[in-house]
Amino acid sequence: MNIFEYSIFEYFLKPGSFDVLVNIIIILVKIAIVLGVVMFHVAYATYFERKTIGRMQVRMGPMEVGPHGLLQPIADMLKLFFKEDIIPEKADKTIFYIAPIVSLMAAMSSLAVIPFYKDFAVANINIGLLFILAMSSLGSYGIILSGWSSDSKYAFLGGLRSSAQVLSYEIAMALSLVGVMMMAGSLNMNEIVKAQAEYPTGLYLIPQIIGFFVFVVAALAETNRTPFDLPEAESELVAGYFVEYSGMRFALFYVAEYVGMIIMGCLAATCYFGGWTIPWYIIKILPFLKYVPGVVWFTLKVYFVVFCYYWIRATVPRYRYDQLMSIGWKLLIPLALANIAITGIIKVMVK
Amino acid sequence: MGRVEKPLETREITLNMGPQHPSTHGVLRLVLQLDGETVVKCTPYVGYLHRGIEKLAEGMTYLQALPLTDRLDYISSMANNVGYCVAVEKLFGIEVPERAKFIRTMVCEMTRISSHIIWIATHALDLGAMTVFLYSFREREWILDLFEMLCGARLTVSYPRIGGVRNDVSQEFLDSLYKFTEEFPKRIEEYETLIDKNRIWLKRTKGIGVISAEEAINWGLSGPMLRGSGVKYDVRKAFPYDAYDKVDFEVPIGKNGDVYDRYRCRMEELRQSNRIIRQCIEKLPPGPIMAPDAPKFTLPPKDRVLADMESLIHHFVLITKGPMAAPEGEIYVATEVPKGELGFYIVSDGTGRPYRMRIRAPSFVHTSVLPRLSEGHLVADVIANIGTIDIVLGECDR
Numbered sequence: 001m002n003i004f005e006y007s008i009f010e011y012f013l014k015p016g017s018f019d020v021l022v023n024i025i026i027i028l029v030k031i032a033i034v035l036g037v038v039m040f041h042v043a044y045a046t047y048f049e050r051k052t053i054g055r056m057q058v059r060m061g062p063m064e065v066g067p068h069g070l071l072q073p074i075a076d077m078l079k080l081f082f083k084e085d086i087i088p089e090k091a092d093k094t095i096f097y098i099a100p101i102v103s104l105m106a107a108m109s110s111l112a113v114i115p116f117y118k119d120f121a122v123a124n125i126n127i128g129l130l131f132i133l134a135m136s137s138l139g140s141y142g143i144i145l146s147g148w149s150s151d152s153k154y155a156f157l158g159g160l161r162s163s164a165q166v167l168s169y170e171i172a173m174a175l176s177l178v179g180v181m182m183m184a185g186s187l188n189m190n191e192i193v194k195a196q197a198e199y200p201t202g203l204y205l206i207p208q209i210i211g212f213f214v215f216v217v218a219a220l221a222e223t224n225r226t227p228f229d230l231p232e233a234e235s236e237l238v239a240g241y242f243v244e245y246s247g248m249r250f251a252l253f254y255v256a257e258y259v260g261m262i263i264m265g266c267l268a269a270t271c272y273f274g275g276w277t278i279p280w281y282i283i284k285i286l287p288f289l290k291y292v293p294g295v296v297w298f299t300l301k302v303y304f305v306v307f308c309y310y311w312i313r314a315t316v317p318r319y320r321y322d323q324l325m326s327i328g329w330k331l332l333i334p335l336a337l338a339n340i341a342i343t344g345i346i347k348v349m350v351k
Numbered sequence: 352m353g354r355v356e357k358p359l360e361t362r363e364i365t366l367n368m369g370p371q372h373p374s375t376h377g378v379l380r381l382v383l384q385l386d387g388e389t390v391v392k393c394t395p396y397v398g399y400l401h402r403g404i405e406k407l408a409e410g411m412t413y414l415q416a417l418p419l420t421d422r423l424d425y426i427s428s429m430a431n432n433v434g435y436c437v438a439v440e441k442l443f444g445i446e447v448p449e450r451a452k453f454i455r456t457m458v459c460e461m462t463r464i465s466s467h468i469i470w471i472a473t474h475a476l477d478l479g480a481m482t483v484f485l486y487s488f489r490e491r492e493w494i495l496d497l498f499e500m501l502c503g504a505r506l507t508v509s510y511p512r513i514g515g516v517r518n519d520v521s522q523e524f525l526d527s528l529y530k531f532t533e534e535f536p537k538r539i540e541e542y543e544t545l546i547d548k549n550r551i552w553l554k555r556t557k558g559i560g561v562i563s564a565e566e567a568i569n570w571g572l573s574g575p576m577l578r579g580s581g582v583k584y585d586v587r588k589a590f591p592y593d594a595y596d597k598v599d600f601e602v603p604i605g606k607n608g609d610v611y612d613r614y615r616c617r618m619e620e621l622r623q624s625n626r627i628i629r630q631c632i633e634k635l636p637p638g639p640i641m642a643p644d645a646p647k648f649t650l651p652p653k654d655r656v657l658a659d660m661e662s663l664i665h666h667f668v669l670i671t672k673g674p675m676a677a678p679e680g681e682i683y684v685a686t687e688v689p690k691g692e693l694g695f696y697i698v699s700d701g702t703g704r705p706y707r708m709r710i711r712a713p714s715f716v717h718t719s720v721l722p723r724l725s726e727g728h729l730v731a732d733v734i735a736n737i738g739t740i741d742i743v744l745g746e747c748d749r
Contacts, residue, residue: 053481053482056482057481057482057485057486058485058486058489059485153364153367154366157366157388157730161388226479226481227479227551230731238372238373313481314481314482315480315545316479316480316549316551317475317478317479317480317546317551317552318478318479318480318551318555318731319551319554319555320554320729320731320732321388321729321730321731322388322729323554323555
């Protein structure tokens, strides 16, 4: 068959093709829903962050725009949208343009495989976990490219720091998730949640506590949050890799960071907190909880993780670059490897 | 294809840090020579905030020059005022009344608290601990409110005068201040819970910016920078001025001379300052607040100026021409301000204006040690070192 004679229209005229069309439409609708909901949550994650940290620091947080500052994210967005878009004269313009897009796209595409509740994922693929890991490391390209193309030494240093950081912590994170993969016997996010629900403890947090610890630390580093926010260390590199960005392009980076944070929250909720399910023993004690929709549980779990992010940010100082590296290589990776070994031994013994 | 023709060449990069940079505490400019992230060479450039305070003072009477000293280290203006006044008083041989001495000691220590609070706030913020910053600004606000209550100004107070202080303290002020001293030790603990034993804080501060006692003396360091290295030298103890010989306090010293020891020193100083304030409130004697030698150096009381001719003339002459009875001579007097040893070297030629005024600013001396502390360390340590020096560029550039 000559590929050039084969048009997409002919494909749809074939019997059974109508189902494909419906599928595509369903997927598009799903994407729209997921994007819409997540973007809303991203906007209010910034609000939530400012309020949480504000409370922790004995101040109010945003209070001016709307009641209790509820419209602040919208005001911020409008402000960024109408700001002048400044591009440095000596910047590598093409790369400068695409860097924030790469960053955001990588963060957004991870959303595709997250099961928000039973069997609801844009793409229920069998390599879900790998896909997320791949995408989150792709996100560092955005950072490296922006750092490189900005023609600023601060941005450059930020980009370099970030590339080293993401490289080292990517390994630790992947290894920490291997324990989950071994227990669930699948890379499919849906399957992982289902396997967890059938597991005696109801969630993998308890048997995988070491893995969870490694995961949380690596996730902090992966999303450039305090205490690992070296690529954007405000007091050292001013703002790091996005120092030359302004207006909407800056907003893209900002959104990417928060999407990344929510993705990590989703990942933690899916792999360690049992996704949309709640453990059976809790239902036994409080039977009415089973009428709460799964998506609510999922959201609560994600917000719990996100809250911990904020909490950490309000509490701890920042690591130094070499200390960050030594933690990654000397502590987290051995811990994650030990976790894999222990999980493996237990799994074999239980069988 | 893809074969590397010659070995990869690596070069050091020059990074210009400041004068506009969030953690250079104003307008310090550092030119860093970096090999990767390691600082090979660090060159501080100062002078971006130069206003010529020393030169300006030459054209002013001694009283007029007082507000200039507010603008030196603008977050501890009270201590600068006192330093200047003590120097001029010693030059003229004025004996300050006891009550004024205690009030001055009290406000000096309040300034020390407010200055150290800013230091811990910015130092912690530079190292990424954001919450300490806001906690400590809460207490600074309190101190500034007390200053406002005392003299109407919050930042550039110009409250002490040559020969005493401007106005007496009210009972209301003393009560509020006492309440502050009761509350403040708890607040210090609050800061310490956040960072004192925090592993990251320890990792960022221990063994960073180490300077030995001998070197610290050779570099001319003073204040907590010197005491952090284990040298027990404090102008308040060594050459007591005002009421420091009448209050009981300790001089905390460090051992290792690193950023952490200086941090511990300053935190302990906060407690000691609190102690001194309390003693001052308790021991505050009654009496006048201005030296009584009215016609010669100090202004006559306002009610007499309005009532009798002679006082009005004295007032006029003192304000327009300065103290006419000023003896000739020169003097160097050092006081312990929050940053270190602040010295005023004043040359008087008998006219009402200083012939020459030279200020030994601790920040300026401490800036010179910055390359010594930073070279060979990482960029992040430079930030820690700037923080530990507790630099204020207003004083450094004068």
